[in-house]
Amino acid sequence: MLPPPRLHQPLRRVVVTGLGCASPLGGTAAESWRRAQRGESAAARFDIDGASFVAARCGDLALDEKREKARVVALALRAAAEAVRDAGGLEAHAPARRGASIASGVGGLGDIVDAAHRVAEGKKLSPFFVPRALCNTAAGAVSLEHACAGPVQTSAAACAAGAQAVGDAFRLVQRGDCDVALCGGAEACVDEVALRGFARMGALSRDGAARPFDAARSGFVLGEGAAVLVLEDAASAARRGARAYAELRGYGLGGDAVHMSAPPPDGAGVLRAARAALGDANFEPDLIDHVNAHAAGTPAGDAAELAALEALLEGRRGDDALVASTKGATGHLLGAAGALEACFAVLALRDGLAPATAHLAAPLPTSARVTLVVEATRRDLRVALSTSSGFGGTNAALVFSHVSGDLGVEARVSVL
Numbered sequence: 001m002l003p004p005p006r007l008h009q010p011l012r013r014v015v016v017t018g019l020g021c022a023s024p025l026g027g028t029a030a031e032s033w034r035r036a037q038r039g040e041s042a043a044a045r046f047d048i049d050g051a052s053f054v055a056a057r058c059g060d061l062a063l064d065e066k067r068e069k070a071r072v073v074a075l076a077l078r079a080a081a082e083a084v085r086d087a088g089g090l091e092a093h094a095p096a097r098r099g100a101s102i103a104s105g106v107g108g109l110g111d112i113v114d115a116a117h118r119v120a121e122g123k124k125l126s127p128f129f130v131p132r133a134l135c136n137t138a139a140g141a142v143s144l145e146h147a148c149a150g151p152v153q154t155s156a157a158a159c160a161a162g163a164q165a166v167g168d169a170f171r172l173v174q175r176g177d178c179d180v181a182l183c184g185g186a187e188a189c190v191d192e193v194a195l196r197g198f199a200r201m202g203a204l205s206r207d208g209a210a211r212p213f214d215a216a217r218s219g220f221v222l223g224e225g226a227a228v229l230v231l232e233d234a235a236s237a238a239r240r241g242a243r244a245y246a247e248l249r250g251y252g253l254g255g256d257a258v259h260m261s262a263p264p265p266d267g268a269g270v271l272r273a274a275r276a277a278l279g280d281a282n283f284e285p286d287l288i289d290h291v292n293a294h295a296a297g298t299p300a301g302d303a304a305e306l307a308a309l310e311a312l313l314e315g316r317r318g319d320d321a322l323v324a325s326t327k328g329a330t331g332h333l334l335g336a337a338g339a340l341e342a343c344f345a346v347l348a349l350r351d352g353l354a355p356a357t358a359h360l361a362a363p364l365p366t367s368a369r370v371t372l373v374v375e376a377t378r379r380d381l382r383v384a385l386s387t388s389s390g391f392g393g394t395n396a397a398l399v400f401s402h403v404s405g406d407l408g409v410e411a412r413v414s415v416l
Contacts, residue, residue, distance in 0.1 A: 014173045015244035015403055017237050018087025018230030019343050020079040020184075022063075024056035024223050024330055028082060032340070033347045036326045037376045039356030043208060043221045043331055048192045054208035055190045056223035056331025069132075069141070070108040075226035075336075076138035076186035077145055083182060084146060087230040090180060092240045095149035099178035100142045101169035102228070103154060103161035103185035105335030105390070106194070107135035113193050138186040142228070150178035156335070158390030159294070161185055162227070163338030163398055167251035169231050170398075179233045184339035186226035195222060201261065203298065210297035210332070212325035213306060213372050215362040220296035223331025227340035234403075246346045246400045249383075250283065252276025256393030262300050267308030269395040270294070270387055274312050277385065277397035285312050287401075288321050289381040290354050292345040294389045295325035296332045301389065303364065309387075310368035322381075324373035328358030338388035338396060345384040345400055353378050 024042030025035040042056040063074040111132045136154035143152040151172050155164035162185030169183030198204050204219045211217040254272025258264045295302045313321050326344050356376045363372040386398045
């Protein structure tokens with residue numbers, strides 16, 4: 001028999017109790033954040049079959065890659081393991097009350113390319129080909145490793161996937177579908193096919209450097225990696241004495257509906273997503289102290305996002321919002337980008353520090369209450385917005401804040 005519907009179910013407060021990263025900047029959240037806040041770039045030139053490319057790779061992280069385990073899975077498992085340790089473990093929650101929401105834009109692309117070559121050469125495929133290539137292979141592996149027997153899901157919304165995975169997990173915990181969720185994204189497609197494909201689109205930087213919000217920007221630098229956050233019911237986190245980095249207050253989505261890979265000049269989809277996230281949090285734009293922007297260094301994308309942020313913050317009272325992009329340092333992690341940037345937004349709140357925007361030498365002019373962060377800037381940051389955009393015109397936004405008040409008190413009441 002199905003359980004009765006939970007009408008007028010109180011919406012629970014959701015806090016971040018663990019962070020984990022395996023990024024081009026380092027094998028831990030601490031190392032990745034330390035280098036990101038200084039604007040250190042992980043981009044490097046390398047050769048594939050005699051062709052030269054620039055990308056941001058994870059390097060030698062001693063990943064646990066096996067015949068049955070794709071690189072994207074190894075990255076996800078490393079980030080998830082750190083996040084679980086950082087949260088103090090999941091033992092306080094029964095497996096059925098644990099969820100996993102891990103995104104990937106392309107999944108095991110390298111395995112698909114390798115399989116195509118093997119078929120063309122008349123060779124046998126690996127019996128692990130299908131599970132290695134699936135887009136949800138990282139989510140499945142994380143749920144297996146950490147006994148997440150509650151909701152398990154994957155977002156594949158291109159470069160907005162990581163943020164969507166975090167937002168979807170927020171909804172699961174907020175509505176009581178699980179008490180704790182591992183969420184984030186993983187991507188591992190720094191290979192010749194992906195690089196040539198993005199180059200053919202004209203999406204990659206022409207000079208090998210991603211320059212978010214810079215007048216000389218010409219495209220992004222492809223990156224790889226994984227980031228995982230532990231989201232937990234605030235009341236249960238308080239009962240077990242867990243440290244809460246921040247509270248996730250709002251999640252919003254918005255579509256462009258104008259083009260498969262180019263945004264509208266006014267960034268209307270990003271603006272809708274940001275306003276929806278703020279509305280979900282019941283926050284006014286005046287409260288935003290810091291924005292970790294999607295800005296990847298593309299001519300059209302950065303200009304559109306800046307227009308959206310100017311519209312969002314127009315008439316803001318108080319200090320300008322500090323707007324930064326960490327993609328100049330990390331490269332663009334595609335389906336993992338929004339998750340990594342959510343981690344950085346949380347750490348910016350913790351440390352009261354907006355990170356540098358690498359390679360930002362000639363900032364675009366701004367006409368509203370926006371300051372583009374060139375060098376790391378210290379300020380009392382209480383609310384952070386993280387924005388993500390992807391091909392297909394999909395946009396997502398997350399709002400984090402300092403934790404305040406009694407975590408045992410329910411936040412709101414749903415009428416759904």
